[in-house]
Amino acid sequence: METLSLSRRQAPELYMAGTPVEGPHAQAIAFALKELGLAAVFCIEGVPTIGFLNDPDASADRVDTVHRILWNQGLMSLLLVIRQDDLMAYSLVKRPFHREQGASAADPRLITTLSLVNDAVRLRELVDSAQSGRFWFENDPYFDPDQRVDSVLLSNLLQSFRELKEELGSDAAQALLMQTMFIAYLEDRKIIKSEVFKEASDGAHASFSDMLEARTTASFETLFDWLKAAFNGNVFNAPCAFDVEGGRPPKLKAKQLKVLARFRHGREEMTSGQMHFFGYDFEYMSIGLISAVYDRFLKEEVERANSDGAFYTPMFLADVVVNQLWDDLNDEQRSSGVFCDPACGSGIFLVRLFQRLVAYHCQQKKKRHATWNELKTIARRLRGADINPAAVRVAAFSLYITLLEQSNPPDLPALIDAGKLLPSLYGDTLRPAQDFFTSDDGGHYDAVIGNPPWKGRGGSVTTAQQWTKSQNLPDPAKDIAWGFVWKSLRVLKPKGIVALLLPAMGILHNNDSETARKLLLLKARIRRVINLSDLCFQLFDGAQRPTAFILYENIRTEGEPYRFEYWVPKADLNLRLKRMMTLSRGDRIQLRSDVVNADPSVFKRRLWSRPPDEKLLQFLRTIPALNDFIGEYKTLRKAEFNRDKTWAIGQGFQPAQPDKLGTEGYRTTTSEIVTRYPYLSADAFCPVALPKIKTKPWKTKTVRRAGFPHGFKGPHILIPQGVERAMPRLRASYTDQSLVFEDSLQAIAFPPAKHRTAKLLTAVLNSSLSAWFYFHDTANFGADRAKVHQNDLLKLPFSLPKDMPDPDRAAAAAAKIVRLIDREIKHSNDLLRDSTGVLNEIDHLVFEYYGLDQSDIALVEDTFNYILPAMQPRRSAGMQRIWENSRIEHRHAYATMLCDSLKPWFRKPIIASLAAKSADVAILRLSIADNKRASDYSETKSDELVPFLNQISQSLPRRLPGNVQVVPDLRFVIGSEMYLIKPLQLRQWLRSAALADAEQIAAEFSAIVAQRDNKSVTDVSR
Incomplete structure (x- = not known):
């Protein structure tokens, strides 16, 4: 075991025989250690992941038996068998393998065999590579999820x-x-x-x-x-x-x-x-695995699943919810509290809660098993309901199995002989076809937990809407989820807690939810929000919208500001391949309720932004926004629209559906103009300058909506709403040609005399700076669908050169931009146009126009080049660049930016060099130069990670955490040198990361300058 460098690992990461085991998977871990005889179980983020079988004489049959049992358990992913001279790594995702007598077929489960003598470095790095996700990615064929039990x-x-x-x-x-x-x-x-x-x-x-x-x-x-x-x-x-x-x-x-x-x-x-x-x-x-039948059965009833907005909750996500609630319950609630899942589905939350309640009961009573009557009493503390009776049947079935699973096996034969072993749940504590909103509002529950439906059933008025209306409470977009938010508070006991998975857009981000969001902050005390938007397509099979977890309770003193935690985990290799969520410490933020009330976009913005981004946003907000001089046509149409004086934006027309024409209630209108000019399809759009469109006009004047008629006449700027993942920037095109188009395109109509300003604006809209701004400061882009709505588009800071921060610099840049756009218009009909080169030119000129410095540019470029392409990746997506290990040029750029950012704090330069590195973790050393000349960043004298850590371990103020992946800002000082321990993944070595790190490092490092000659050791890790 020492060969694997596990000395710095301890519970709750590493469990060995005799180690007390707690948490949601305690029973499975204890079984693996005691019954299967594993030497250790290694967990990543609380999930059992690697099993260690340390047996020099382990036979093939013994390995096969252990593998088969762990495959059926469905939790761990890797079995390491340590023999006398070698280590064999087996996939626990691959199906059990039958060895034919005398056959020599390759074992499909065996990933690799390592020598304990000759492969020392690979062995030392194996566990770190599992935590970073690198091991799973490099051995992807061995971890096909279709082979999981x-x-x-x-x-x-x-x-x-x-x-x-x-x-x-x-x-x-x-x-x-x-x-x-x-x-x-x-x-x-x-x-x-x-x-x-x-x-x-x-x-x-x-x-x-x-x-x-x-x-x-x-x-x-x-x-x-x-x-x-x-x-x-x-x-x-x-x-x-x-x-x-x-x-x-x-x-x-x-x-x-x-x-x-x-x-x-x-x-x-x-x-x-x-x-x-x-x-x-x-x-x-696992009973949690068995509970998953609910999702699969409901997916056979597609229409009902779509109308109810119900989705299967993966077990690991249910564990996140239950763990968050469990940690905030008091002893009385754990001992005797009553818990409710008002839309219980398969009962996965109730099952996991039941297991935690039983474990707590046994721990308090200091016994291994609860009696059967005690188990039945605990089960009756769990209440569930669902409008779908089939789902409640699954919940009852799941809880019955869990009851038996938690029982003392020797007690069961006598209980079976006595008859009527199982308590009545279906129709009793688990209510089929019961509607949460028709039940009374009394304070019955210590906690409400679950993943309720999110949307209204097509066209019908739901009981949730009726209830919220009767209570004079808001439910933006008639979303059922808001009904669950409000009603859950009503059914709580005085110290009760709500723990719900909710739609991130409807609750946290949408502009039309602002009033409801403010009321929630006023009426409830939020304890924690976990925004899972970036994980959306990796969490749920078939999910279309992002989710968020919110833990809250009834407010005690209305109007009194309070602090709460805001966590923003990011998609990574572990989630893509292992169904576990890694939460970096850098993604845990503290917010104040009054600040959120005053700044409704903070939830979306802080999804990715860090203090340096916030400073750049504040700088840009000193510039007037587009909505200062561009109006939305839907608000201008009642007044007289003067094309020679007014800037306006509006959408194209919406075609009528031929099969609905003449249908009662289906309204249409006529628009002569759509039959007058060439029709531009969204597929024919290209950015910057549009070539001559030679298509015919739209075929009929009958349309569903007429759109913005003045926007069809040239000159105008045309802008698609959607943002393409392959090129994650807004696209805008200048053209003098009159065109008609559908509502996926929008147009800015401007006075013809203002064509130079329009060309300047076209370039700015196409720039990486505008992509960066919209990503951070609008509701949808980066959190839901990749699009920028019309009202959000007009938030962009933009003004004439005289009103920019550096007017002379802006004027020079503007002249170059206009010439560039004129050049592109002139060559717009060329067959072989290279838009990439043009867009790069635009980016640099727009940086000049806005007066950005190198730090600002680093923030924009890192976001555009690395973060935007990786946002909300699908499960089928391959390795994202931001997940890859950094290369020396990335670390050099990080170190240079960090040292430059630290210059204002110190009289002498700061020198950065790599102290040690493995395949997954690196240690950066910061030193104060003895002279006023700083040397370049160097990696030539870096050591291997584990020997280096062993060498300095006696000088460290405290034990280092095992999983560096979740503590990417770990720092400590020895003498007058600071050491930064960082995961090797590129996200942690971007120049923008250096800017964020510099603010924290500066204050900490400067505090030890006065003690330079004192060889004391200081721990400065947050």
Whole structure:
């Protein structure tokens, strides 16, 4: 173990035999250490990730058994087997492998074999590479998510459901599959044994699999009679039904048992028919994984899923929510509190809460297992409801399995013999078809938790809207989520807490939510906001909109300002490949409620901005904005519009849908002008200067909306709303030609005499500076859909040269810009136009026009070149440049910018050099020069990381944290030198990162200058 440099690791990162284990995965970690005999379990951000089997004599069979069990557990991703002279790394995502007797086939699970003697450096860096995500990316073929146990199980569930629902119907097929999983669980966990199956079949079948292969359903139905008597609950009322009050369930046929038999053994990929030697095993499978059937079943009902706005909550995200709530609960709430999920779905939040409550109860009582009555009491403290009864069935099913999972196995036989083992949940504490907004508002709950629906059902008035209206509370865009925000406060006990996943745009960012947002800050005390916008497409399969987590409670003193935490995690390799969220300390911010109230855009802006960005924004805001002289046509249309005097912006026309013409309620209008000029499609648009458009006009004057008629006449500036990911800048094009276009394009119409100003504005709109500004200071771009709305577009600072910060510099730049645009107009019809070179020219001239210095330019260029291309990456996206390891030129630029930024603070220059480096972490040394000449940045004398840390460990004031990836601003001082320990990823070595780091370093480093001759050690890490 020492070979892997784990000496600086400790709980909650590294658990070894005998280490007390706490947290959401305590049970799984303890099982791996005690029952499987692993030497250690390594966690990343609380998620068990690497298992260590340290056994010099480990046989192939032992490795296979451990691998198969951990694959079924579905938590860890890597098994390291340490033998006498080597280490073998196995993927725990790959399916279990059967070694044929005498066969020499390569083991598909084996990633690499390392020598404990010859591969010392690679071994020392292995754990760091897992934390950075580099290991997973470099070995991507070994971590195909389709081979994970949850993917295999869910794929077979879906296929079984499709084959069963044709004759049984959706509800009956869902119920039957859950009942089958429950019986499989009971059998695999040895809660029921072969005698039960023999008795139900008059000795014909000794296992559930045998029973499912029978030619009739008689034994299966008899088994249900026994199960109902033994377990009670709601699961085994009848095959295909949890609830028989609504009528008799459909009659089961033998051919449907065959489908269940294939699903039960799990050795077949049911979609393809491919067979495997090993299937899944419910004995070791996570209940959170099993709860995920809710999402898959609902996705079979696409229309309902779309209308309700419901999405599956991944287990790791549910753990984030539960952990955040759990850490803020007091002892009384943990011991006896009542918890509610008002839109419980599969019950994943209730399941994870139940597990935490049981663990806490056992810890307080100092015993390993709770009694069965204690477990039932804890289960009754959990309340759930959902308008979808099928979802509540899954929640009941999940909680029943969790109850059994948490029980003391020796207690169960006597309880089963006594009969009616399971408590009634479905229809009791878990309410099907119950609407949160028709229940009373009394203070019943210590906490409300969940991921409620976000939007209104198409065209209908929801009970959420009715309730908010009756309470005189705002619900912007008629979003159901706001109803849950307000109603959750009403049902809390005096010290209760709300923990909800909510739409980031509707709650945090949208301009039309500003009033509701201010009221929430006034009526509630927010404890923490985690803005998950950048993670949107990696969190949810099929998600279209970003989410945010908000933890809040009822305000105690209305109007009194308070502080709260604002966390802004970023997408990274670990999330893309490992389904775990890494939160860097640099992404944790503190905000004040009164500051947020006065500055409604702060949630969006601080998603990426840091203090140097905020300073540049403040500088730009000293310049008048476009909305000072450009009006929106929709507000100007009632007044007389004078094209010779007025600047205005408006959208193109919206075409009428031919199949809806004549339909009652479908309104149209006429627009003669759209049939007069050539039609410009969005695909034909190109930036800067538009070539001659030779298409025909629009085919009909009947349109849905007429748009901005004055904007169709040239000269004008045309601007698409959308921002392309490949070129993440706003695009604008100047043209004198009159054109008609649809509403995805917008036009700025200007007085013809102001054509020079319009050309100047066209260049500015195309610049990386405007992209940087819109990214930080508008609601959508970078948080939701990549577009800039009309009112946001007009926020851009822009004025004539005489009103700019440096008028002479601006005037010279403006003249060059106008000449450049004239040149592009002249060559706009050339076949081979290179827009990239032109845009680079524009960028540098616009920097000159606005009077930016090198620090400002670094902020803009880093955002444009690295951050914007990586924003909100899809799961299918490859390696983003910002995730790559920095190269020497990046570190040189960082060090140069850092030292230059520190100059005003010190009389002598600061010298930067690389002290040590591994493949994932680097240590930068800052020294005060003995003379007034600073030497260049150097990496020539850098050491290997681990030996360097061991060498200086005695001089450190405290133990270094294990995971440097989440503490990228770690600093310490030895004598008169400061050391910065930083992940090697490029994000931490951008010039803009140097500017942000400099502000913190300057104050800390200057404090030790006076002690230069004192060899004391100072810890300056935040």
